[in-house]
Amino acid sequence: xxxxxxxxxxxxxxxxxxxxxxxxxxxxxxxxxxxxxxxxxxxxxxxxxxxxxxxxxxxxxxxxxxxxxxxxxxxxxxxxxxxxxxxxxxxxxxxxxxxxxxxxxxxxxxxxxxxxxxxxxxxxxxxxxxxxxxxxxxxxxxxxxxxxxxxxxxxxxxxxxxxxxxxxxxxxxxxxxxxxxxxxxxxxxxxxxxxxxxxxxxxxxxxxxxxxxxxxxxxxxxxxxxxxxxxxxxxxxxxxxxxxxxxxxxxxxxxxxxxxxxxxxxxxxxxxxxxxxxxxxxxxxxxxxxxxxxxxxxxxxxxxxxxxxxxxxxxxxxxxxxxxxxxxxxxxxxxxxxxxxxxxxxxxxxxxxxxxxxxxxxxxxxxxxxxxxxxxxxxxxxxxxxxxxxxxxxxxxxxxxxxxxxxxxxxxxxxxxxxxxxxxxxxxxxxxxxxxxxxxxxxxxxxxxxxxxxxxxxxx
Amino acid sequence: xxxxxxxxxxxxxxxxxxxxxxxxxxxxxxxxxxxxxxxxxxxxxxxxxxxxxxxxxxxxxxxxxxxxxxxxxxxxxxxxxxxxxxxxxxxxxxxxxxxxxxxxxxxxxxxxxxxxxxxxxxxxxxxxxxxxxxxxxxxxxxxxxxxxxxxxxxxxxxxxxxxxxxxxxxxxxxxxxxxxxxxxxxxxxxxxxxxxxxxxxxxxxxxxxxxxxxxxxxxxxxxxxxxxxxxxxxxxxxxxxxxxxxxxxxxxxxxxxxxxxxxxxxxxxxxxxxxxxxxxxxxxxxxxxxxxxxxxxxxxxxxxxxxxxxxxxxxxxxxxxxxxxxxxxxxxxxxxxxxxxxxxxxxxxxxxxxxxxxxxxxxxxxxxxxxxxxxxxxxxxxxxxxxxxxxxxxxxxxxxxxxxxxxxxxxxxxxxxxxxxxxxxxxxxxxxxxxx
Numbered sequence: 072x073x074x075x076x077x078x079x080x081x082x083x084x085x086x087x088x089x090x091x092x093x094x095x096x097x098x099x100x101x102x103x104x105x106x107x108x109x110x111x112x113x114x115x116x117x118x119x120x121x122x123x124x125x126x127x128x129x130x131x132x133x134x135x136x137x138x139x140x141x142x143x144x145x146x147x148x149x150x151x152x153x154x155x156x157x158x159x160x161x162x163x164x165x166x167x168x169x170x171x172x173x174x175x176x177x178x179x180x181x182x183x184x185x186x187x188x189x190x191x192x193x194x195x196x197x198x199x200x201x202x203x204x205x206x207x208x209x210x211x212x213x214x215x216x217x218x219x220x221x222x223x224x225x226x227x228x229x230x231x232x233x234x235x236x237x238x239x240x241x242x243x244x245x246x247x248x249x250x251x252x253x254x255x256x257x258x259x260x261x262x263x264x265x266x267x268x269x270x271x272x273x274x275x276x277x278x279x280x281x282x283x284x285x286x287x288x289x290x291x292x293x294x295x296x297x298x299x300x301x302x303x304x305x306x307x308x309x310x311x312x313x314x315x316x317x318x319x320x321x322x323x324x325x326x327x328x329x330x331x332x333x334x335x336x337x338x339x340x341x342x343x344x345x346x347x348x349x350x351x352x353x354x355x356x357x358x359x360x361x362x363x364x365x366x367x368x369x370x371x372x373x374x375x376x377x378x379x380x381x382x383x384x385x386x387x388x389x390x391x392x393x394x395x396x397x398x399x400x401x402x403x404x405x406x407x408x409x410x411x412x413x414x415x416x417x418x419x420x421x422x423x424x425x426x427x428x429x430x431x432x433x434x435x436x437x438x439x440x441x442x443x444x445x446x447x448x449x450x451x452x453x454x455x456x457x458x459x460x461x462x463x464x465x466x467x468x469x470x471x472x473x474x475x476x477x478x479x480x481x482x483x484x485x486x487x488x489x490x491x492x493x494x495x496x497x498x499x500x501x502x503x504x505x506x507x508x509x510x511x512x513x514x515x516x517x518x519x520x521x522x523x524x525x526x527x528x529x530x531x
Numbered sequence: 532x533x534x535x536x537x538x539x540x541x542x543x544x545x546x547x548x549x550x551x552x553x554x555x556x557x558x559x560x561x562x563x564x565x566x567x568x569x570x571x572x573x574x575x576x577x578x579x580x581x582x583x584x585x586x587x588x589x590x591x592x593x594x595x596x597x598x599x600x601x602x603x604x605x606x607x608x609x610x611x612x613x614x615x616x617x618x619x620x621x622x623x624x625x626x627x628x629x630x631x632x633x634x635x636x637x638x639x640x641x642x643x644x645x646x647x648x649x650x651x652x653x654x655x656x657x658x659x660x661x662x663x664x665x666x667x668x669x670x671x672x673x674x675x676x677x678x679x680x681x682x683x684x685x686x687x688x689x690x691x692x693x694x695x696x697x698x699x700x701x702x703x704x705x706x707x708x709x710x711x712x713x714x715x716x717x718x719x720x721x722x723x724x725x726x727x728x729x730x731x732x733x734x735x736x737x738x739x740x741x742x743x744x745x746x747x748x749x750x751x752x753x754x755x756x757x758x759x760x761x762x763x764x765x766x767x768x769x770x771x772x773x774x775x776x777x778x779x780x781x782x783x784x785x786x787x788x789x790x791x792x793x794x795x796x797x798x799x800x801x802x803x804x805x806x807x808x809x810x811x812x813x814x815x816x817x818x819x820x821x822x823x824x825x826x827x828x829x830x831x832x833x834x835x836x837x838x839x840x841x842x843x844x845x846x847x848x849x850x851x852x853x854x855x856x857x858x859x860x861x862x863x864x865x866x867x868x869x870x871x872x873x874x875x876x877x878x879x880x881x882x883x884x885x886x887x888x889x890x891x892x893x894x895x896x897x898x899x900x901x902x903x904x905x906x907x908x909x910x911x912x913x914x915x916x917x918x919x920x921x922x923x924x925x926x927x928x929x930x931x932x933x934x935x936x937x938x939x940x941x942x943x944x945x946x947x948x949x950x951x952x953x954x955x956x957x958x959x960x961x962x963x964x965x966x967x
Contacts, residue, residue: 138815173817233863240777243769247790247837250830254801257808320571327568340572347579349949351891353920354586354942357927361935362585392578399575423557425564446796453798455894456920460927480800484897487807505804509797516796520789 074134077204081126081211085119088215092118095222109229117228120235121218126211133203141199145192150184159494168192258509261493261502268496269297274503276300280466280477282486282497297500299507301466305383305476309458310451312387312472313394318444320391321398328399329406330428348396356460359389364461371473381463381475390457394447401443405436408527439526445519449512455480479504586946590939596728596741597689598681599655599717601633603663605674616671626660626667627652630682637722638713650710656683658730658742681726686740686933688714692725695932731940735906736922740933743926745941747908751821751901751916752890758825758912759832759889764882766829767836771878774837775844776866795834802830803898811899818900819915827895832885839881843874848967876963883956887949893920919945 096114100107107114142165146154153164164185171180171189180186222228266274277298324344328337364385371378378384409432417427433440463475464485486501493499607614610624634651641647659682666680667673683689687705690696691714697704698711706714717723734744770791778784806827810816816823847870855865896902901917902925909916917925923945926938 169815229861233861236863237773237777240769240773243766244773244778244787246766246770246833247787247794250794250805250833251790253809254797254805257805258801261808320574323568323571324575327565327572331565331568332572340576343576343579344572347575349887349891349953350582351893351920351945351949353891353893353923353927354582354946357923357938357942358582358585360927361589362581392575392582395575395578423561425561426557428564449796450798453800455798455800455897456924459894459897460924480798480894483800483804484894487804488897488900488902493812502804502808505801509801512796512798512801513793516793517789520792520796 073200073204074130077130077207080208081123081130084126084208084211084215085123088122088218089115089119091215091219092116092222095219096228099222100224106224108225108227113228113232114222114226116232117222117226118215118218120232122211122215124235125214126207129207129210130203133199133207137196137199137203141192141195144195145188148191149188153184159492162493172196254509258502258506261499262506265496265499265503268499273297274299274500278468280482282482282500295496297496299479299504301468302477302479302482302504303507304468304470305462305466306452306478306480308383308470308472308476309387309390309462309478310448312384313390313451314444314448316388316391317394317398317447321395321447322402322440324395325399325402325406326428329403330424330432344396344399347392348400350393352393352454352456353460355389355393356457359385359457359461363389376473378473379463379475381461382473383462383476384472386458386461387472389461390451390454393454393457394451397450398443398447401446402436402440405439405443405523405526406432408439409435436526438522438529442519442522442526445515445522449515449519452515453480453508453512455484459484479508483508586939586942589936590941590943592693592695593731593936593940594728595725596730597684597692597723597725599684600679600681600722600724601630601655601659602636602677602679603629603633604677605629605663605667606632607674610667610674611671616674618668621668621671622664624664624667626663627657629663630655630659637717647709650707651713654684654688654710654713656685656741657739658683661742681724683730683741684723686931689741690933690936692718692723693936695936731937735908736904736917736925737906738904740929740931740937743934743937745919745922745944747905748917748919748922748941749944750908751824752918752920754821754909754912754916755824755828755896755918756886756890758822759828760882760886762825762829763833763836763885767833767882767885768840768878770837771840771844772866772871775841776870777862791834791837794830795838798894799831799892800894800898802827803895805830806895806899817913817915819903819905820913821901821909821916821918822912823899824896824901824916824918825912827899828889828892831892831895832889835885835888836878836882839884840874840878843877843881844870846877846967847873873965876959880956880960883952883959887952887956890948890952891920891945893918893924896921897924919948 093111093115095118096107096111097104100111104111145168146161146165149164153161156164167181167185168189169192171177171186172193175193177186177189180189274297277296278300279296279298280301281296324340328340332340364380364382367382367385367388368378368380413431413435414427417431418424422430458478458481462478462481464477464481465475466477466482467474469476483501483504486497486504491498606629609628610626611617611621613620631648631652634655635642635648638651641651662680662682663678666678684692687696691698691704691706698706700707714723730742731744733746734742735747737743770787774784774787778787806823810823810826811818816826851869851873852865855869856862860868896918901915901921903915903917904925905915905917907914919941923938923941926934926941929938
């Protein structure tokens with residue numbers, strides 16, 4: 072909050088800088104405004120940038136170092152026996168210190184030493200913030216004055232402002248790369264810690280999953296079991312059911328919309344399908360629990376089939392419904408991209424419409440459609456809320472759709488919601504699962520996007 | 532064998548029939564194929580209809596709630612025995628006793644029976660005490676008077692009166708004959724009526740279904756969304772402008788493009804894991820805060836916004852650019868003065884759609900801890916909070932029958948928000964769409 076106020080003050084400072092810079096440029100030019108290299112506004116922006124940028128850089132640097140430095144200072148001040156604790160427990164202590172300092176209720180501390188440390192921490196924070204604010208604002212003023220001094224008619228203000236803006240554009244566009252790097256690093260880092268406790272082969276090929284055993288070190292079977300194969304098969308089972316529901320319906324609706332439907336019908340049906348795509352997945356999850364699962368269970372009772380209330384079937388069907396619009400809109404795009412000359416040729420040879428579609432349009436569109444289906448599979452695998460709400464927690468190795476299975480995403484959520492201990496394999500396992508999920512979906516996406524792109528180039 | 536033999540060997544009669552039969556088969560196949568198509572579209576629409584009706588059907592009744600009218604005597608001896616009107620003493624006084632007295636005054640026959648009195652009190656919500664307390668705290672001068680006010684009944688009574696619960700104990704009912712008698716008599720006297728459910732809109736979460744509200748979740752969603760918008764709009768537009776207007780075609784920009792397309796298809800829970808590791812473990816930002824939620828949602832919505840903004844920029848015809856450059860504008864002036872204003876409706880539409888995606892996103896928020904049970908409405912983006920879809924998830928996991936109704940109501944609210952956002956996007960597109 073305080074930082075926000077500081078940024079606001081800095082913004083106001085920059086606006087003042089803009090006015091001053093603009094005014095000074097007009098004054099410097101005197102009676103002949105044509106002698107200015109750039110429009111007066113650019114001199115204003117120039118000064119504003121001098122005001123804002125160095126101060127912003129300082130704030131960013133300060134904030135990134137601040138917490139770490141303060142923590143080291145506070146840690147030094149802790150009693151010797153606390154400092155001697157293993158790193159993980161020390162981290163817990165520091166966590167408490169930070170939380171106390173944030174809430175400001177020091178009386179809740181578990182020991183006087185921690186309360187003292189928390190008070191010290193919050194004092195240091197206040198000092199640090201005050202010095203940062205003073206430094207940043209003086210840097211802003213100094214920068215602004217410097218900018219004002221530099222202004223003269225020959226200054227290429229526009230070019231310099233545009234260079235800064237372009238640098239900002241380039242920096243923004245690298246965000247995507249940094250996000251990917253961030254994902255890979257954070258998943259890999261915690262996964263490697265996990266694999267140092269549990270061998271990777273046990274994780275990838277083990278048939279037994281019961282992570283809750285690892286809660287206490289003195290427990291029997293404390294190592295837990297981290298064989299992820301039941302999760303993989305469960306994910307696969309639900310995804311297959313979902314694709315079995317979504318592929319025929321999605322594909323046939325796309326064919327009908329692209330090849331047969333009257334424009335008026337299309338104008339109504341397409342937005343309806345888009346509504347289906349826009350519904351949040353948590354709603355689908357609730358729908359699965361409340362409506363589909365009980366319905367299927369009763370249907371099973373009538374047919375004398377034992378269907379579990381958290382059956383893979385109910386989850387898969389609802390996930391399929393969610394994916395229908397995804398498949399239909401991707402396939403629709405692909406089908407409309409097939410050149411009309413192919414259709415005209417087939418009609419000319421006497422083919423009916425359905426024969427044209429089945430024997431000419433579909434083979435031509437196949438790569439694009441397969442790409443779309445692969446994207447849909449990747450989406451089914453990574454889907455979280457539907458399975459968290461509707462699928463169970465029991466890691467069963469089964470291909471029976473009437474039984475309850477669990478999935479990778481369900482386990483990630485279960486392991487990470489609630490207490491987290493970043494030194495126990497239980498918590499770290501979630502990151503290993505996340506890594507597997509990321510790698511698999513990434514591979515599917517890369518292949519799918521490549522196929523779709525190749526296909527587009529063919530007919531563009 | 533000669534050609535003439537061949538022709539003569541085929542019986543000419545029947546060819547027309549055979550061709551006709553084959554044609555009929557082909558036409559039948561055509562009709563079948565077409566019917567499959569219609570059936571598929573129909574099924575998708577039916578799924579949508581079933582989903583919406585099942586949720587609206589279960590949820591609309593949560594927007595009203597039954598309340599009972601009681602006359603509470605604000606007895607100074609109970610509220611403020613010291614007579615000092617001390618704010619703290621007033622806040623912790625035994626208001627339940629006052630409500631009990633008020634309830635018993637309507638059914639004097641239970642006054643001497645402790646068990647029956649408790650049964651009577653089971654009908655009225657704990658919210659009654661809060662209402663009385665708030666009234667006294669707002670105006671201590673009322674102490675000593677008798678106030679008539681409507682207070683909520685417990686969720687079970689509400690469910691019974693809405694017909695969601697059987698009166699029969701053996702069929703899941705919760706009330707004894709005596710309690711049913713009281714309820715009926717109150718209803719008959721017009722003292723027990725359904726009113727618009729204000730609690731749903733003015734309260735945070737609660738363990739008592741009748742007092743649970745959505746305000747905390749709505750405010751949490753709002754803060755997250757503001758953070759997301761402030762970050763993803765400038766970043767997304769800047770990226771799109773760079774890639775469309777400035778970037779050279781080389782390996783570096785190819786890499787960026789591949790990355791953006793991949794991020795658009797990465798499961799959202801992975802962004803949650805990134806948020807947990809980076810924002811919470813490395814940068815030590817507060818857990819459960821909408822600020823962190825907004826950061827995670829920025830990552831989710833950024834690819835959508837970038838892709839939409841690029842499409843919008845691409846749609847601006849090249850001669851606009853050429854004309855601007857020809858008149859002496861710099862590249863940046865050309866973009867800011869000419870291309871960007873023309874592309875803005877498309878960019879805003881894409882941004883709204885990206886935001887709509889962020890509103891409904893749940894999984895990343897679970898990872899960064901926005902799933903706690905939080906009663907208070909967050910006052911800043913740094914306070915612990917939930918979000919609207921997370922509230923749906925939390926309530927869906929609650930066993931009480933009344934929470935099913937409230938979950939559906941929360942979904943209706945969520946869908947309404949999404950509907951308004953998408954309608955705005957469609958309006959923008961329709962109003963400012965230009966064909967060159």
